[in-house]
Amino acid sequence: MYQRLPEWLKTKVPVGANYARIKSDLRGLNLHTVCEEARCPNIGDCWGGGEHKTATATIMLMGNECTRGCRFCSVKTSRTPKPLDSNEPEKVAVAISKWGLDYVVLTSVDRDDIPDGGSEHFAKTIRLLKKKAPHILVECLTGDFRGDLDCVARVANSGLDVYAHNIETVESLTPYVRDHRATFRQSLKVLEHVKKIKPSLITKSSIMLGVGETDQEVMDAMKELRKIEVECVTLGQYMRPTKRHMKVYEYVTPEKFEYWKKVGDDLGFLYTASGPLVRSSYKAGEFFISSVLRKRQQELGVGSGIAEVRE
């Protein structure tokens, strides 16, 4: 009746000085992370840093209340989240420059209650961060802004280096798994638009496995991403965050994830990260992407993600 969590999904409890330090920095500035709100199993690993890794967290902008209710996500949902903190962009820049990172990922909740979906707030955060710490590579994982491509452009033009937006699952399961306002095709349009208006940006998407998809559907989804020139894809196991969320359909084996890694490579993705605990923000991927970006910068003889800093 109760299927135990497979061994390969068991993770350590987060402890240690780095973990405590990051936590205190975040709380001190009243910042949120997707790591905590969405209960990522890798939190101990990322926040803990360690021998050769810098401790890092993925800050979640615009509060910890999302206007959407996706079945797989434990981030709080509200029709009327608290108003945006106009000091957040500055606080984020302060926190991140303090952490001594060379690559950072920012994400946000969906804010369908705000006319521009929070895209200006997001863009401002990126600009300020780039101004304060121009050497840091910035990856942003955004929502779909309800398909409003002007909002997408606002973020895409803000100076970031990697633009990520998740399709989350295969096309046929999207209506069952994601919030009703999200669609597979809308998400593809977001990614396609980013590439169209700023070809120098690396685009990225992620898929959760284990929610009832077939192999063919996964293959088709990956092909759709390749068609719109998405360069990076990550595949990870869906893990049920709480009893209030949808059940896991299948625990996909590490071997199967290896198979998908090979499929991604064969399809021509620049980088495919695939494993049970792999999530959109994946440390090893960052090393690879960083080296690609820095190489491109050298070739172009310019800084990355060029944008006028107006602040």
Added chain:
Amino acid sequence: MRGVRVTINFITPEGDKKTIIANKGESIMDISHTHDDIELECACEGSLACSTCHVIVDPEYYKKLEEPTDEENDMLDLAFGLTETSRLGCQIVMEKDLDGITVTLPSATRNVQLKGSKLS
């Protein structure tokens, strides 16, 4: 915290009946989450942003419920297997006059079962 006790019957998607003694003031969503044997998702935790807590109310009791708000109706429209007596579980709050209510957890809901598991 003890309050006025009321009885609620759940019919699971497999057709099993489970009777729960709940407190006045608890929503069906609350009740399902304090009882391990009642599986009811509530992805948006009662903020009317999804339809995963959709239940089918027995007609006699359906009449006793307050009219759904526009927001609830919007979300109900998205529910799978919608019926004439469907409501969102997060919006049904147990009162004395709902004592003995029966709600059915729809089998048409896309609640994926763990592959290979025995249905309980």
